[in-house]
Amino acid sequence: MKRPSDRATRPLRLMQVLEPSGGGSGRHFLDLCRGMKQRGHIVHAAYSPLRAEERFVGELLSIGLDGVHSVDMKRAPGPSDLGAWRRLRGLMREHGPFDAVHGHSSKAGALTRIRLPGPHVPRIYTPHAFRTMDPGLGPAGYFVYGLIERCLARFLTDQLICVSADEYAHARALGMPRRKLSIIVNGVEEPAHGLRRRIRAELALPDNALVFGFVGRLSTQKAPERLIDAFTVAARTLPHAYLLMVGSGELERQVRARIAKSPAADRIRLTMHYTGRQAMDAIDVLAMPSRYEAMSYVMLEAAAAGKPLVLTEVGGASTVLEDGRNGILVANVDDPAQFARAMIKASDPKRLARYETEAARKQGDYGLPRMIAETEAVYRQWAK
Numbered sequence: 393m394k395r396p397s398d399r400a401t402r403p404l405r406l407m408q409v410l411e412p413s414g415g416g417s418g419r420h421f422l423d424l425c426r427g428m429k430q431r432g433h434i435v436h437a438a439y440s441p442l443r444a445e446e447r448f449v450g451e452l453l454s455i456g457l458d459g460v461h462s463v464d465m466k467r468a469p470g471p472s473d474l475g476a477w478r479r480l481r482g483l484m485r486e487h488g489p490f491d492a493v494h495g496h497s498s499k500a501g502a503l504t505r506i507r508l509p510g511p512h513v514p515r516i517y518t519p520h521a522f523r524t525m526d527p528g529l530g531p532a533g534y535f536v537y538g539l540i541e542r543c544l545a546r547f548l549t550d551q552l553i554c555v556s557a558d559e560y561a562h563a564r565a566l567g568m569p570r571r572k573l574s575i576i577v578n579g580v581e582e583p584a585h586g587l588r589r590r591i592r593a594e595l596a597l598p599d600n601a602l603v604f605g606f607v608g609r610l611s612t613q614k615a616p617e618r619l620i621d622a623f624t625v626a627a628r629t630l631p632h633a634y635l636l637m638v639g640s641g642e643l644e645r646q647v648r649a650r651i652a653k654s655p656a657a658d659r660i661r662l663t664m665h666y667t668g669r670q671a672m673d674a675i676d677v678l679a680m681p682s683r684y685e686a687m688s689y690v691m692l693e694a695a696a697a698g699k700p701l702v703l704t705e706v707g708g709a710s711t712v713l714e715d716g717r718n719g720i721l722v723a724n725v726d727d728p729a730q731f732a733r734a735m736i737k738a739s740d741p742k743r744l745a746r747y748e749t750e751a752a753r754k755q756g757d758y759g760l761p762r763m764i765a766e767t768e769a770v771y772r773q774w775a776k
Contacts, residue, residue: 404491404771407484409438411465411499413448414641415609416689417520420578421496426455427764434458436487438480440465459487465499477503491775492516498523505548514550514774521686525562525707527724528683542567550774555687558707574770577711578687579763583697584673591674595661601634602739605675607668607690610641618681618728620650625732627656630739638671640664672697677738681731682706683724698755700747702734718750
C-alpha cells in the first residue's frame with residue numbers, strides 16, 4: 393500500500409494528445425510536455441501529422457519524451473475518427489497504464505474521452521477555445537456543438553481546464569458542472585531580447601518605424617483580413633507605420649492576395665520565419681483582431697514582453713488588457729474602421745508612452761512555471 397507521500401511525489405505516467413499543431417494550442421502542448429518531463433514524469437505524446445507544422449514536430453521530438461506517436465486525426469468529424477480512436481486506445485494499452493490522459497482541443501479532447509468500460513484512467517481536457525465561442529457559428533451549430541461538449545463534460549470528463557475566466561464563464565453557460573472546471577491561465581517563457589535590429593533589417597522595416605504586429609494562424613478565427621483592411625485605412629493617417637504579420641495557415645493565399653491589393657502593400661510584411669516570442673522584440677504594438685479566443689498565447693507573449701495591445705473583445709483579452717491603460721479594446725466586428733481608429737489612437741506618441749509604461753509594469757505576471765505547477769497539481773489530484 394502506497395503511503396500518502398508517494399502520491400504527492402512519485403513520477404506520474406502521462407499521455408498528452410493534440411490534433412492541431414499550430415498556434416497557441418501547439419505552443420501549450422510543447423511547453424506542457426517539456427515541463428512535465430523536466431519534473432521527472434513519464435510522458436508520452438500523440439499528435440496528428442495531417443496538419444502538423446515542421447517546426448512543431450522537430451521541437452516535440454527534441455524534448456526527449458518517453459514516446460512520441462503519430463495518429464491520423466482529421467479536424468472535421470467523419471468515419472476516420474473510428475480509426476484514430478482505435479489507434480489512441482491501442483497506444484494507451486501498449487504504453488500504459490497512465491495516471492492521466494490529457495486531450496487538447498476539440499478533436500483530441502473527444503477521442504481521448506470516449507472510452508469503453510474497464511479500469512478507469514482519469515481524462516483531462518483543455519479546449520483551447522470552445523467551438524461555441526465562435527460568434528459566426530450560428531444557432532444550429534451552437535446547439536449541436538454545445539450539446540456535445542456538455543455531454544462529454546458531464547459524463548466522460550474528470551477535469552476540464554479552462555485557460556481564462558472568460559472560457560470558464562462560457563463553460564458554465566453551456567451547462568458544465570462547476571465541480572469539473574478549473575482555471576489555469578496559460579504561461580509563457582521569458583521574452584526574447586536583442587533581436588529587434590536584426591529582424592527589422594531582415595524585413596526592411598525602418599528602425600524608427602511604428603510597427604504593429606500580428607502573430608497567429610492565417611485562419612478565420614484569427615481574422616487576418618480584418619487587420620489588413622484596418623491597417624490599409626490607418627496607413628493613410630500614419631505614414632511612419634508598418635504592419636508585420638507572422639504566421640501561416642489555410643488562408644495564406646487569400647491573405648497574400650489581399651495584401652497585394654492594398655494601397656499600403658509596401659508597408660506590410662508577411663513571414664513565417666520567426667516565433668511569436670522572437671517577433672515581439674521587433675514590434676511596437678500587438679494588433680490582434682480575432683473573432684474568438686479562450687486565452688491567446690500571442691496576447692500573453694506580448695504582455696510578457698511589455699508591449700501595448702490593440703485587441704478585439706474576445707476571451708482572455710481582459711486578462712492582459714486594461715482598456716485605456718496598456719492598450720485599447722475594440723468591438724468584435726468586421727467593420728475595419730473601428731480597429732483602424734484604435735490603431736491610430738494607439739500611435740499617438742504621448743498615449744503610446746503611457747501604454748508602454750503600464751505594459752512594462754505588468755509584464756512579470758505571465759510566467760510558464762506557474763502554469764506547469766498548477767497543471768501538475770490537477771494530475772496529482774486524480775492520480776491513484
